[in-house]
Amino acid sequence: MDSAGRRAQESLVVELSALGSAQVSLVGGKALNLGKLAAAGFPVPDGFCLTTVAYRMAAPAGLDGLAAQLDTLVPGGSSDGTTATDRPTPGELARQARELIVSAPIPAAVDAALRAAYAAMGPSTVVAVRSSATAEDLPFASFAGQQDSFLNIAGGDAVVQSVRRCWASLWTERAVMYRFANGISQRTVSLAVVVQEFVAAAQAGVLFTANPVTGVRTETVIDASAGPGHAVVSGSVNPEHFLVESASGRILQHTTPPPNGRGPRPGLADAQAMDLTATAGSVQRLFGAPQDVEWVIDAGGKVWLTQSRPITALYPLPVTGTDGGDSRPQDGSRVYLCGTLLQGLTRPITPLGIAVLKAITDRKGKWDYAYPGLRMYIDLAPIIRNKRGRRYLLRILPLADGRAAAVISALLADPRFAVRKHQPRRTRQGRTAPETSGAGTAASLALLPGFLWALIGAAVRPRAELERAHAYQERLEAELVLPEPATAVRRLEHVRGILDPAFDGVVLTTVPGPTAGYLMLALARRLLRGIADPRELETVLRGLPHNVTTEMDLELWKLAEAIGADSAARAVFLAQNPGTLAGRYLDGLLPQAAQSGLREFLARYGHRAVAEIDPGMPRWSEQPDHILGMITNYLRVQDPEQAPDRQFARAAEHADARVRSLVERSRGRSRLRARLVQLCLCRARQLSGLRELPKFYFVLVLAEVRRQLLTVGADLVRAGRINDADDIFFVDFDEARVGLRGADLHGLVAERRQVYRREMQRRRIPRILLSDGTDVEAVLLAAAPHADGALAGTPASAGTATGKVRVITDPVGARLEPGEILVVPSTDPGWTPLFLTAGALVMEMGGVISHGAVVAREYGIPAIVGVPDATTLLHTGETVVVDGAAGTVRLAGAERHAEPLVDLTPH
Structure with missing residues (x-):
């Protein structure tokens, strides 16, 4: 064989021990990790990898076309407006791809290289044949169980057929849909195959070097069973379960399954669990991240490692600093409250949305913030370690989030969060400074006198406060205007420059009113002690006037009534989905009653959005699908008594009746008390509805931020720096400036979008997170x-x-x-x-x-x-x-x- 032929064969087959420095595109994630383990001296069964070069040589004609078709599909719909019956489904295309691979001949060079590598292991060696996809065992997606593996295989023909079946498993419907969910192109994936000596297992199982349920990085979790490990992985047996303290090897928990009536089953000894923990700790240090390790113990008691991959489900650790390095202590000595959950937001925030939040929160400086998982977390450790601070927190937090308050209450007994007299902390510049209980900074103190004066004014002259708050919108909109024409750099400067003054203006103008309203309600509650149950005051807050969100919802209901009264418009809405209706509206093609009514509604409320505190989210004026779907829902209301305006009117009537009842009951104590109760409750109803106005106005600011940034994004698209204008939301301000100076941002945007997609799929968001990754509520729930x-x-x-x-x-x-x-x-x-x-x-x-x-x-x-x-x-x-x-x-x-x-x- 000449040198070219030898190089070709070498690219087809690579020994596992030589894979440590290979590219994932050549050998796939599983093989690459096994190669690194073998090169580092860990006990890995001998074997070789049939590389992705072999797969590409064997890939039949037509496979690329099917992959390209799959990439054009959108799960649950289509991207070009065709109906589901017009196009093949992902499942159908995946089946066609599998059939192509199974029926296609294997190239002679691939067959020969595979048989030769197997024969070199020894005649009739029993092997395991495992898939190793290029999109597998990645930091953001494990692809666990998506491709097939075959155990206890002997003979050249059987190995070849097992390889073919591994290749075909790249195109199972589950694997295709998993790639869809993780934003991985079907055209870019490929498959290598690992062939290893098969270890007859006395014991086998799975080990996690961090607790995947609670997020605790200092615990190792082991599931074990007699026989091969696939029984544990597949869930077909109830495994023996160990929870081990990683550093010491101390067994914290050991659970054995009930006997199955077929005699005693050999169990994993405590010493073996401790040895596995120590070995896995070394594996974690090798890869630099918590690992999911599959292991086997043979009849002689030797441990073999058959797989290691990152634990992708762990919630990211809180990190600070622009370099992304983790500057937080890993002993759990910091405690973070998820601020975005308090805002009703479970989805992640785009990177530029986080940059906006940082621009506001860093200036105010009261708290330290972290943004793990693209969500905002507030460091509560300083206030928890302060005697008065923790009393305040336990009084206020239950009102905002009862579950978070319960978790914090349980956490206070932890000695790491005991009250301290002097609390040194690390500043953002890395220096040591005394921690405070949130007394504020100069920027916050500067606002305090004006705020207190406005608070008093709101309580004394509520009508003037209402007029002042509602008149602010016109002034705010004028302040947001950027003179045109403007360069992209000037737009970035404008966006960054309007945030601070707009925030201060919104706070001073709109927050005192609702604050005064709730203070008056609290005073009424005190005056009514012994007269009324505190729960009775809930009714007083029903049907509040001056609530911009309520007004918005009722305006939408009125629009739905107008559309329902027009037979042509009603028929269109009930016949078409929100996406189609939105397209017709943007093209100006809805029936006139709907087109003009929706235009008027969006003129006032089009700056709003779902998850609206993130400027990366489209506004309703851009994508009115949500609003159109709500109108269609309203058109289905048949019972007049369920009409929202009637329900709201009834709520207001009940509130007024409750006020009259409470005033009358307090008159039994004294006329003065009755007059005070009436004053407080009336003020509460007049002013508390303003609580939605600060956010309404600040979202106006964010809508302008979004508009300006999309214009910058369009400039970057024309310059070839990004693909789409909304890619701008996946960089921060400084990175956008670098892009305007000529830097290519495609790679950075792709990486950020991948992280964002991963976080969109996350269903459990820790409301209380320690700096070592512990999800405190998960710990409590696990013990409940x-x-x-x-x-x-x-x-x-x-x-x-x-x-x-x-x-x-x-x-x-x-x-x-x-x-x-x-x-x-x-x-x-x-x-x-x-x-x-x-x-x-x-x-x-x-x-x-x-x-x-x-x-x-x-x-x-x-x-x-x-x-x-x-x-x-x-x-x-x-x-x-x-x-x-x-x-x-x-x-x-x-x-x-x-x-x-x-x-x-x-x-």
Whole structure:
């Protein structure tokens, strides 16, 4: 064989021990990691890798075409407006790809190289044949179980056929859909195959070098079973379970499955579990990240490692610093509260959205922030370690998020968070400075006198306060104007320059009013001690006037009524989906009643959006699908008594009646007390509705930020620096400037979008996160007793409702029938149009003053917030009874005395 032939064969087959420096594109993730383990001296069964060169040589004609077709499909729809019946499904295309591979001949060079490499292992050697995809065992996606492996294979013919089956498994429907979900092109993937000596297992299993449930990085989790490890991986057996303290090897928990009646099963000895833990710790140090390790112990007691890959499900550690390095202590001595969850936001924030948040929060300087998982976290350690600070936190946090308050209460006993007199902290520049309890910085103190004066003025002259707050919009809009023409650099400067003054202006102009309203309500509660139950005051906040979000929702209802009254418009809305309606509106082709009405609505509210605090999210004026879907929902309301405007009017009537009742009851104590109660409650109703106005105005600012940045993005597209204008939201301000100076941003944007897609799929967001990655609530839930019965949360709006569950995780395009029980992760103003036809609201997040709770009370619908895992434990179509006063959700017909599954409500 000449040198060229030898090079070709060498590219087809590579020994495992020589893979340590190979490219993932040549050998795939699994083989690359095994090669690194072998090169580092870990016990890995001998074998070789048939590289992706062999797969590409064997790939039949037509496979690239099928992959290209798959890349044009959008799961659940199509990208070109054709219907589902017009195009093949991903499953059909994947099946065709598999059939092509199974039926195609294997090239002679590939067959010869494979047989020769197998023969070199020894005649009739029993091997394991494992898939190793180029998109596998990656830091952001494990692809666990997506491709096939075959065990106990002997003979050249059997090995060749197993390889062919591995290749075909790259095109199973599950693998194709997994690539869709992770944003990986079907045309870029390829498959190598690992052939290794098969180890007959006495014991086998899986090991995690971090606790995948709680996020604790100092614990090792081992699942073990007699026989081959695929039984543990596939879930076909109940494994023996170990929880080990990684540093010491101490067994923290050891659970054995019940006997199966077939005699005793050999178990994993504690010493073996400790040895596995130590070995896995070395593996983690090799790869520099927590690992998911598959292992086998042979009949002689020797441990073999058969796979190692990153644990992709762990929530990222809190990090600070522009270089992305982790500057936080890894002993869990910092505690972070997820601020974006408090805003009703479960999805990640775009990188430029985070840059905007940083521009505001860094200037104010009261707190330290981190942004793991593209979400904002606030460092609470300073306030928790302060005696007065923790009292304040325990008083206020239950109102904002009952579940977070319960977790913090449990955390206070931890000695790491004991009260300290002097608390040195590390500043952003790396210097040591005394920690404070949030007393504020010069920037915040400068606002304080004006704020206090405005607060007093609001309480004394509420009508003037209302006029001042509502008149601010015109002044704000004038301040946001950038004279044209403007360069891209000038636009970036403008965006960065308007944030601080706009924030200060919004706070001074709109926050004093609702603050005064809630203070007056608190004073009324004190005056009514011994006269009324505090819960009775909830009714006073129903049907509040001057709430811009409520006004928006009722305006949308009026628009729906106008569309419903026009037969042509009504027919179009009931016949077409929101996406099609949005396209017609943007083209000016809706019936006139709808076209003009929607244009007027968006002229006032088009700057709003779902997840609107992120300027990376499209505004309703750009993508009105959500609003059009809500209108279609409203058109299905048949019962006049379910009409949102009537419900809101009834809520206001009930509130007025409750005010009169409380005033009359307080008159029994004294006329003065009655007059004071009346004054306080009237002020509360006049001013508390303004609570939505600060966010409404600041979202106006963010909408202008978005408009200017899209223009910058368009400039970068024309210069060839990015692909799409909205790629601008995946860089920060400095990176955008570098792009304008000529730097190529394609790679950076692609990497950031990949991370963003991964975080979009994350369903569990830690509300309280320690600096070592511990999800504190997950630890508490893992230790909590489990019982059948109701789900429990924090009561947020009294009343009971029975109806069918509708679980909705994204409001865009959501359908809610009148009277259904709306079950959601959390809400922001973009969700509230759904409230108008909901029978009740159940939220996984939030407290009694969170956005969803306040709006539910105003609409007079029962609501419960802070219900753990409500969107997974409740299922669409189930009939449940929601008791908003008790804070419970029960299946209809369930016993009333049933215990809650989980109750983290503070008591």
